[in-house]
Amino acid sequence: MDLVATRTFAQERRPIRHVDWFLLLITLALCVVGLLLVYSATSQTLRQGGFDPFDRANKQAITMVLGVFVLLLLAAVDYRFLKIYAGFIYIASMASLLLVRLPGIGSTDPTGTAQRWFAVGPFQITPSEFTKLALIITLGAVLANIRTPEPTLRDIGKVLLLAAIPLGLVFLGPDIGTSIAITAIVVGMLIVAGTKLRHLIVLCLVGIIGIVLVFQTNLIKDFQRERLTAFINSQSVSADVRYNLDQSLIAVGSGGLLGKGYLHGIQTNLDYVPEQHTDFIFTVAGEEFGFVGAIALLALYALLVWRAIRIAWLAKDPFGTYVAAGIASMFAIQMFVNVGMVIGIMPITGIPLPFLSYGGTSILASFAAVGLLQSIHMRRFT
Amino acid sequence: MEKATSRLRVLALLVVVMFLALSTRLWFLQVLASQGFNKEAHAQSIRTVYTDPLRGQILDATSTPTHPVVVVGNQESREVRIMPSELGDQGEAVVLRVSQITGVPVKEIAKTLQDPKYLPTQAIPVAEFVSKKVKFDIAEHPEQFPGVSVQSTFVRSYPLGTTAAHVLGYTGLIDSTQLDDWKKLGYGPNDIVGKNGVELSYEQYLHGQQGVTRLLVNSDGDVLSTVSSTKPTPGDDVQLSLNDHIQRLAQKALLAGMQHARSYHDQNGDLLRADAGTVVVMDAHTGGIVAMVSTPSYNPLWYERGATAAQSKYLNNGNIGAVNDRAIQLAYTPGSTFKPITGLAAVKEGYASLSGSYDCVGKYTHPGDTSGAQFVNWTSVDLGYMSIATALEKSCDTVFDAFGSDFYYTWANNPLGANADPLQGDLRQWGFEQPTGIDLPFETGGLIPDPAWASDQKTLFPYGWVPGGDILTMIGSGYVQVTPLQLARAYAAIANGGHLCTPHVVDQIIGPDGSVAKKIGGDCDQTVPYTADQLSYIRGALGSVVTGGTAQCAFAGFPLSRVMVAGKTGTAERANKQDTSWFASMVGPNPDKPDYVIVTMVEQGGFGGQTAAPITRQVIDGLYPKIGDASTPSCVTTDR
Numbered sequence A: 001m002d003l004v005a006t007r008t009f010a011q012e013r014r015p016i017r018h019v020d021w022f023l024l025l026i027t028l029a030l031c032v033v034g035l036l037l038v039y040s041a042t043s044q045t046l047r048q049g050g051f052d053p054f055d056r057a058n059k060q061a062i063t064m065v066l067g068v069f070v071l072l073l074l075a076a077v078d079y080r081f082l083k084i085y086a087g088f089i090y091i092a093s094m095a096s097l098l099l100v101r102l103p104g105i106g107s108t109d110p111t112g113t114a115q116r117w118f119a120v121g122p123f124q125i126t127p128s129e130f131t132k133l134a135l136i137i138t139l140g141a142v143l144a145n146i147r148t149p150e151p152t153l154r155d156i157g158k159v160l161l162l163a164a165i166p167l168g169l170v171f172l173g174p175d176i177g178t179s180i181a182i183t184a185i186v187v188g189m190l191i192v193a194g195t196k197l198r199h200l201i202v203l204c205l206v207g208i209i210g211i212v213l214v215f216q217t218n219l220i221k222d223f224q225r226e227r228l229t230a231f232i233n234s235q236s237v238s239a240d241v242r243y244n245l246d247q248s249l250i251a252v253g254s255g256g257l258l259g260k261g262y263l264h265g266i267q268t269n270l271d272y273v274p275e276q277h278t279d280f281i282f283t284v285a286g287e288e289f290g291f292v293g294a295i296a297l298l299a300l301y302a303l304l305v306w307r308a309i310r311i312a313w314l315a316k317d318p319f320g321t322y323v324a325a326g327i328a329s330m331f332a333i334q335m336f337v338n339v340g341m342v343i344g345i346m347p348i349t350g351i352p353l354p355f356l357s358y359g360g361t362s363i364l365a366s367f368a369a370v371g372l373l374q375s376i377h378m379r380r381f382t
Numbered sequence B: 001m002e003k004a005t006s007r008l009r010v011l012a013l014l015v016v017v018m019f020l021a022l023s024t025r026l027w028f029l030q031v032l033a034s035q036g037f038n039k040e041a042h043a044q045s046i047r048t049v050y051t052d053p054l055r056g057q058i059l060d061a062t063s064t065p066t067h068p069v070v071v072v073g074n075q076e077s078r079e080v081r082i083m084p085s086e087l088g089d090q091g092e093a094v095v096l097r098v099s100q101i102t103g104v105p106v107k108e109i110a111k112t113l114q115d116p117k118y119l120p121t122q123a124i125p126v127a128e129f130v131s132k133k134v135k136f137d138i139a140e141h142p143e144q145f146p147g148v149s150v151q152s153t154f155v156r157s158y159p160l161g162t163t164a165a166h167v168l169g170y171t172g173l174i175d176s177t178q179l180d181d182w183k184k185l186g187y188g189p190n191d192i193v194g195k196n197g198v199e200l201s202y203e204q205y206l207h208g209q210q211g212v213t214r215l216l217v218n219s220d221g222d223v224l225s226t227v228s229s230t231k232p233t234p235g236d237d238v239q240l241s242l243n244d245h246i247q248r249l250a251q252k253a254l255l256a257g258m259q260h261a262r263s264y265h266d267q268n269g270d271l272l273r274a275d276a277g278t279v280v281v282m283d284a285h286t287g288g289i290v291a292m293v294s295t296p297s298y299n300p301l302w303y304e305r306g307a308t309a310a311q312s313k314y315l316n317n318g319n320i321g322a323v324n325d326r327a328i329q330l331a332y333t334p335g336s337t338f339k340p341i342t343g344l345a346a347v348k349e350g351y352a353s354l355s356g357s358y359d360c361v362g363k364y365t366h367p368g369d370t371s372g373a374q375f376v377n378w379t380s381v382d383l384g385y386m387s388i389a390t391a392l393e394k395s396c397d398t399v400f401d402a403f404g405s406d407f408y409y410t411w412a413n414n415p416l417g418a419n420a421d422p423l424q425g426d427l428r429q430w431g432f433e434q435p436t437g438i439d440l441p442f443e444t445g446g447l448i449p450d451p452a453w454a455s456d457q458k459t460l461f462p463y464g465w466v467p468g469g470d471i472l473t474m475i476g477s478g479y480v481q482v483t484p485l486q487l488a489r490a491y492a493a494i495a496n497g498g499h500l501c502t503p504h505v506v507d508q509i510i511g512p513d514g515s516v517a518k519k520i521g522g523d524c525d526q527t528v529p530y531t532a533d534q535l536s537y538i539r540g541a542l543g544s545v546v547t548g549g550t551a552q553c554a555f556a557g558f559p560l561s562r563v564m565v566a567g568k569t570g571t572a573e574r575a576n577k578q579d580t581s582w583f584a585s586m587v588g589p590n591p592d593k594p595d596y597v598i599v600t601m602v603e604q605g606g607f608g609g610q611t612a613a614p615i616t617r618q619v620i621d622g623l624y625p626k627i628g629d630a631s632t633p634s635c636v637t638t639d640r
Helices: A004-010 A020-050 A055-076 A081-082 A086-099 A126-143 A155-174 A176-192 A196-217 A221-228 A240-256 A282-314 A318-342 A362-378 B002-032 B034-047 B087-103 B106-113 B132-140 B176-185 B195-200 B244-261 B308-315 B335-348 B389-393 B397-413 B423-427 B450-458 B467-474 B484-496 B532-548 B606-623
Strands: A117-120 A123-126 B046-051 B072-080 B124-127 B146-155 B171-175 B191-195 B213-219 B223-230 B236-241 B276-283 B290-293 B358-360 B384-386 B506-510 B516-519 B564-574 B577-588 B596-603
Touching: A020 A055, A020 A282, A020 A362, A081 A086, A081 A126, A081 A318, A081 A362, A086 A126, A086 A155, A117 A176, A123 A362, A126 A155, A126 A176, A126 A318, A126 A362, A155 A176, A155 A196, A176 A318, A176 B002, A196 B484, A240 A282, A240 B002, A240 B034, A282 A318, A282 A362, A282 B002, A318 A362, A318 B002, B002 B034, B034 B046, B072 B087, B072 B132, B087 B106, B087 B124, B087 B132, B106 B124, B132 B146, B176 B450, B223 B308, B244 B276, B244 B290, B244 B606, B276 B484, B276 B606, B335 B389, B335 B397, B335 B423, B335 B467, B335 B484, B335 B532, B335 B564, B335 B577, B335 B606, B358 B389, B389 B397, B389 B532, B397 B423, B397 B467, B423 B467, B467 B596, B484 B532, B484 B577, B484 B596, B532 B564, B532 B577, B564 B606, B577 B606, B596 B606
Parallel strands: none
Antiparallel strands: A117 A123, B046 B213, B072 B124, B072 B146, B171 B191, B213 B223, B236 B506, B276 B290, B276 B596, B358 B384, B506 B516, B564 B577, B577 B596
């Protein structure tokens, strides 16, 4: 083999030459939209309170800059290292979930209705956001080690056991949204790993029985039960929960085909939708940019998920495929559960919309996920 | 990895299903159901605040911009208001303090605060007309009175009290019927509106336009900005044709006359009760009401500020009927005051002639009637043949009875003919049996009995229409019912040459800028079919009633040569009651063109010449103060 040709070939395969620019472009577009929406949702209230109307948008922008560093870091590191250290990552993640429950170390909303976080200076770090990525890496490593064409029951059992611990901890958080996301990630990765259909069906049945049991016993709190069932029967729930859903529907519905125009949303400006800059950020898009804007935003997410699936397909090894598929599942389910909740076809659970919802950890975790995807994409030839 | 490709497709398919579900739902929300949501969004974010306009005043006829005579005005009231949401945890203590300082019982304040008609964000008025001291005390100790404020507001004032209550009316919270009718005009459920009298009939002028401020509010109810704001437009002032001075005078005369009447005995030897009455003074040429007194009366403030138990009992007592305007809302048997009008009908139909003479017998029997029914005159003596004028002067019933027989024959000979009952038709031409159309609410029409009516009254007329029906109608007796105002309007037509004017108490509407926005009244287009000569003849006859007839005593000593008075007394029988005393008259310096028509009626007042005529003389003394001698003759008469 010609030396020159070999070098050229090696040059050709350098990871830096295989960045998924399209994925970066989508990420950038989502960030810009996110900043615009956060500004719209918060500026009026801030101005009224005598604060800088850009306060929240600025903070979000700073977080995004940090996110870019996280992205670069993860893209620079060969993702295969992560497979080696998957065990450590898993244990560290479980430890953070346990620590955040300890009073004095972790904090939570006094009402006990929000996720738990670590207070780090001005930032709140919600470990459950990283748990999802940690679990994706862990399960990717486990599934990649399977030598049989299809995972055996033992393999599935192992996967489920590994998933059950963070799922239980997050669920007790209480954080039903992340629980749903974890479940979807596990299912998505199992599908891609080639789990037999009948095993998947059994799994689904077990899941359904589990959910029914959870509802029957007092494992979930009343406010959660209410929020979860609000979208099915809006008459039976308390005024607060119905208000949340009603205001959200009014905001999105009143946007109409073309929306009321940026910064002209009545619901948005007047602070009618609770949690509007975080979990209900989609209402701003729905009200101010209308059906056309909302569909365009969904299309951005569709491109993001498509890019992730494409990377799973292009990945050099099964570990890369599983991780990318896990990330695709994560983005897809977060988007679906969040937007579905806002427009009343999914239960009300606290789950952020990737890149859009205000909140540091969610943004950082999303950037980390894109970083992982880039790492896989860049190293598909090496 | 071949297999992974197909599995990734499965994953992609699941994602596509998710996007389809979201898109479908968004299409429904934002395109199909968007309008409804849009409406909801606007309803909750714009709050409309209304500022009540200052209600227009009611002025008397003599009022001028420089010398206003206000008969209904607006009075400033300092109101103590409590904002429940700002009371905090010391609500009870604050209410107790407010009670101590205002004198309003704690219980009452608590009840007001819980009244569901107030919004929780509203300052609720708990005491009105508080002193300046209360205002300062509350202002100086904000820590003792959190959420309590004293604010000036305007309430209605009625300086005339009971004097013209029926004409002026009163105001109150809009009721559901009014709201339904006036919603289109912009009225809301908390509006104070006219409930009776001019306050009601001129509501649309008096009310004014509310100021509307549209505020942008957020979900906490905080006001962010003002979207639009219009100032309230004060209501128009309403100037009456009613003269405050004459009104007071007429009321005084009526009350004094009734008092005086209670010292007389009726035919049975009982003292007259004279417990109710009315005086209507009307401009004979325009229909403008100069005075309209009805007694017993009430004070409009009882409705405005709440009545005591005794006042409520009085107002609700149907036997007293204080709420009824007796000039327009109740109808009475007119008695002999009807004769000039029925007499003209007899002339018109050819049964009588102004140049003829007719026998005034003591007892009249309908020709051919063998039932023994007799119609007696006030004296059993046959007064002999006399003219129509003399029959009016002496108030001879039997002359008119005979004309009644003629009317009856006309009907009996051709009951299904085109003009089978000409008497009733002629009377209706004077406006009887229908409301006059005066600008006051709840007017009644009265009754002119006719064969058709009789056929429905099986107990009163078991055999249908009978001669007595026409005979009694001729003398204003039987079942005829007229309102004093209808009678005044008919007499005005006699006075003014045959014009039936639509009566009115309001002359003009004056806009907030002081200019006349609208003229009211002056509708005299309807006429009665009698010649000037015929009407002049009747006026002359009515003049002789005063100079030499049944009202002679009442006007003894009155300078009739300077101010002509012409009128007709009436004494109407009434079931289970003493006789109704009437005097319907016209008065003025020019005998051919009298200025005013005055109708006085006193329930259970006895003879017309005895009670109603002297009251009328008192009113005339007031109308012509330099001419009248203000004497009050005692007239005990036996004629009707």
